[in-house]
Amino acid sequence: MTPRVRVLIVDDQELVRAALRAMLRRTVVDVVGEAVDGARAVEAAYELRPDVVLMDVRMPGATGVEATERILRDWPHPGPRPRVLVLTTFDLDEYVYAALRAGASGFLLKNTTPRRLVDAITEVAAGEATLAPTVTRRLVRAFSGLPPPLLPGGPGGTPGPGRQDSPLSALTRREADVAHLVARGLSNAHIAEALGLGEAGVKSAVNRILTRLGLTNRVQIAILVLTAENGGTHPTR
Template structure:
């Protein structure tokens, strides 16, 4: 089945480059473009894409606000599109906001074409796409914050430790690999599990910990001491 993609970026040359990368893949197809957040919202509701590739910095309505409006205003019964945010390291505050808004993935603008295509497929399949470098940067940024200020995390450190202690040994292994930035396929290879089994375990972990996505799980694992403070990914 072809994955339908909406591109949202204020630079026409960037949109053209993204379209060229996406449309040359047989299983991907660009169904529309938007030059700002407002256009992205309108196009998303009109075109019903599977994935929105969303720049965060656009004139007028930002990509963060557009993401929020698309996901909160999406009418049932059809599921909303997955939002893949394009970001750079010097815009961490936008990444944090996009996470809170419900974005499913974060990709650097200078990522290789194959990585963009892979990220679109991953988020279309319902899995978060988090490059290890982006995950590590987020963890480092949040490391000094009280847990109650972390987006989506439970309010207290003792409570978080108790929640983590409720996980099984295998779930802890999966959580640590999620925190390292590994995909479900990479985790499956590392632990000798099927990808479907890993996906099920990740969903169970998020539910037990009261979290929305893998970045929040990575932050929580870091704060709980499951990873060294300066671990490289």
């Protein structure tokens, strides 16, 4: 049985909060509370201890970025901190970078589909990271020009025998297929459907990719794949 995910919705517009509640009803998500601004979001998160905070960016008073930073930095409980998934109308770079610097695990736009939103919530609740595809592509451009990471297979980043310069050459064909679908923003369930695999097999493949390439989350996989496709340098770890 799929575990339930407890979510706190933070948005200053009542209509948006109501729409999100209706969208998430009859899914694996339980909406445990709401907040109308950043300051109340911090209070509600401390009180309700949700698994995921669905956070707007532009709100009166404390912004979603400020609230994210306070929740994660000053968490008063011994248990794990909630994950923050930013959901906003605005995809301006300043908000993306600020949210990720504050510790957000994901960044989606409000024009995302209901299924993708639920997938993103469950992904970040499980410790993954997720970004809207358009956001990932801009991050690739931001990372271009940075030095490449150490490549698997040889000391000092030197590729092993018979390998190409790209660290993606360290992957098996199946792992490369999974990596490219991760870069397209697909969830494990969608990747499994596309490749005719079990969802557990996809999760194992993602874990192997992270280990082989020395990465920590699927956002970094996406950046690496898109950078390689664009002929740029590789993002740092």
